[in-house]
């Protein structure tokens with residue numbers, strides 16, 4: 001299958017129906033042992049220092065890994081992608097645009113997905129057939145998520161990884177399904193974790209993957225990964241069709257819709273506090289103000305930049321936050 005790069009989660013059903021294998025450029029960037037080479041490549045080509053590392057990483061991956069064709073999400077996800085795709089076009093990469101509509105109505109979502117279908121010469125029936133094909137993998141991820149917050153058998157990083165990789169099924173649908181299935185069998189045999197604090201991770205997936213390991217050393221357990229879970233479409237099985245599935249997706253639309261889902265998950269998962277990760281130079285950091293106003297729970301906002309490990313100051317802030325939460329919980333008990 002011909003590969004096609006993605007700047008974020010898009011209706012991959014359409015691309016697969018058109019004979020492509022989608023590859024999430026973010027995943028290539030962040031899982032590389034030498035991830036900083038992609039940022040360096042972007043800065044060498046003129047990308048400013050004061051720009052989000054994910055954007056530079058995506059650009060670097062396109063250049064260094066000889067990506068020829070991508071779907072660039074120019075609406076709803078990230079305003080920086082709009083400028084990024086202009087540079088990619090300049091470099092000879094074929095860019096197919098896709099937008100999550102500003103106006104969050106089913107009709108508007110239908111229009112955008114239909115445009116994508118026309119672009120790739122795919123019918124609704126063909127896309128639906130793929131959607132059914134992908135449902136097994138998505139159900140497995142949902143089960144891993146359930147094992148995380150109901151049975152307390154999955155670590156926060158594992159939960160993050162298994163769900164975030166569903167944006168492109170790790171580049172191979174069949175083998176990723178098998179991997180998820182095997183993981184479930186192993187996880188079910190585990191003893192439950194018994195930690196005092198139940199935490200939620202919200203915001204874009206972290207550059208600093210060590211956050212899970214670091215935080216969970218303090219008698220804490222991440223039982224929710226907000227955006228990663230959205231990438232896995234946990235409510236997709238209830239959607240009547242592909243249009244409803246991408247309508248009922250919180251990440252690219254208005255914040256009120258996102259807050260409704262956050263509130264529900266905080267309640268269902270009995271979450272004590274939330275860590276809100278934002279990326280340096282990202283407009284989403286401003287959303288922290290709104291989230292703190294609307295979520296009635298302790299929230300710590302931390303920011304990552306180019307490093308893929310936590311810096312000393314952030315570790316100190318996390319430690320102080322967790323200490324405070326533990327005291328609070330003990331005093332309540």
Ligand code: SF4
Nearest residue numbers: 052054055078279282
């Ligand atoms: S972190 Fe923010 S600025 Fe960076 S790619 Fe994501 S949405 Fe865009």
